[in-house]
Amino acid sequence: MSVRILKSGILTTIQDLGRSGFRRFGVNPTGAMDRTAARLINILLGNEENEAVVEMHFPATEIEFEKDSVFAIGGADFSAKLDGEPVENWRVNFAEKKSVLRFSKKEFGNRAYFAVKGGLRIKQVLGGASTNLAANFSGFDGSTLRKDDRLLFNDKKFRTESRPHKISNSLIPFYRSFPTVRVIVGAEFERLTDSSRETFTEKNFTISKNSDRMGFRLSSDPLQLQKPKEILSSAVSFGTIQILPDGQLIVLMADHPTSGGYPRLGNVISVDLPLLAQLGAKDKVAFHLISIEEAENLALKLEKDLNLLKIAVNFSNAHD
């Protein structure tokens, strides 16, 4: 089973939940920008949650099914249509051989995910399937997907007449174009001046055009450190908020390098990263500080909810 790419789209890549274990060699984890979306559609299809998915931006790719297939879409809503018929996000869908999936309009969000039942057959490199564009490896030969690329599915036997299950709204991240994301303070937060600390928590930050999978540049009134200080290069992570020499902020995203040398003001908590990941240029974001305990409890809550979904999906598949 396979799909064929009819049109490349903008920055269409194979991603999973990121590569671990090689950061100390400078190998950045990469992975899906909106991890929750990728996990949800995989779980919905009965896949492993780390199964490789296609990450799309708008204008998106066009995908032709070469065999009868079962698929799901999640994350951004790009008005998917299968042979002209609307396809809802977060739902199990059936595609006939030769049918074509197109994305006509950006309704909301900036990154949509496509997964197939059984998973895409992508060779693991360094323990992961996500595309590393900077170092050109993994995913689809380290590159973005292009016209006429064919993605094979894992050879797994399943019936294609799946039930059209849909993920309940309570599990879907509350996407919006001006979210407040929660932040744990970082190593240099206390070095901000009093008024800059206030700016950080009270003001809005606009996503600048100069934003990509590596990081989101934010524009705002410049923030100030009490005393500018050189910081030695040290590990950074997905969601690390750094202050640049001009007082503007950058939030590191999925393709961030493993280390950085700018002062670290904080980190967006993992459960709120999907909200950030769906923003595009001119969208706004605000920050709300929470404690590490609260952040961990929110992360545990998400794991619990996803586990319940897994159990529900498996139960239902077993009783089909």
Next chain:
Amino acid sequence: MRFFPLGDNALTIEFGNEISESLNRQVLSLADHFEQNKFPGFIETVPAYASLTVFYEISTVRKNFWEFASAFDAIKTLAENALQNLTEIRETPPRMIEIPVSFDPEFALDLEFVAENSDLTRREVIDIFTGKTYRIFMLGFLPGFAYMGEVDQSIAVPRKSTPRLKVPKGSVGIAGRQTGIYPLESPGGWQIIGKTDVELFTPKAKTPCLLQAGDLIKFYERSDS
């Protein structure tokens, strides 16, 4: 010593804020400790110049260290306990790796600039550069990119004011008293004084990254250059 969260699934232990072999040895010793005594939920360690970051899975840590208020507290306590018994000396002696470099003007894009900046001849810069053994403090920036030091003060040179959009793969550069090799073509601002053909990052190989923190590196001039 400072402990701070790097997001909700990592803890950074900061030993200091200077490039020093002694601090870096402590960092690597603590990294060794965690790699050899993996706690439930351990993901990986990322050593830097003077800090170590430990990544973990929140739910597994919380399940196994339920007596702590947070996974962060649990791992912080593990680190504090380990630090009490930590010796600076690693069990395995450092590896010595020799790297052949061509200083041919075709590749040594900034050697002339470095020579002028240091008031030395190109030959003198090459001799001073190859006359020292360097220590790898950390990897970062790109897969397989090693930050090494320290370059002799006489040839230390600031980064380029405008970074190059494409530094060729294998380029050997200097930035301040650090030296490094670009494992792949990439944008970069280090002053390029030579080039090596040694592969530093081969993702599909058994050993994907040739270099690791703690290694000693000796550059030598390739005879045909």
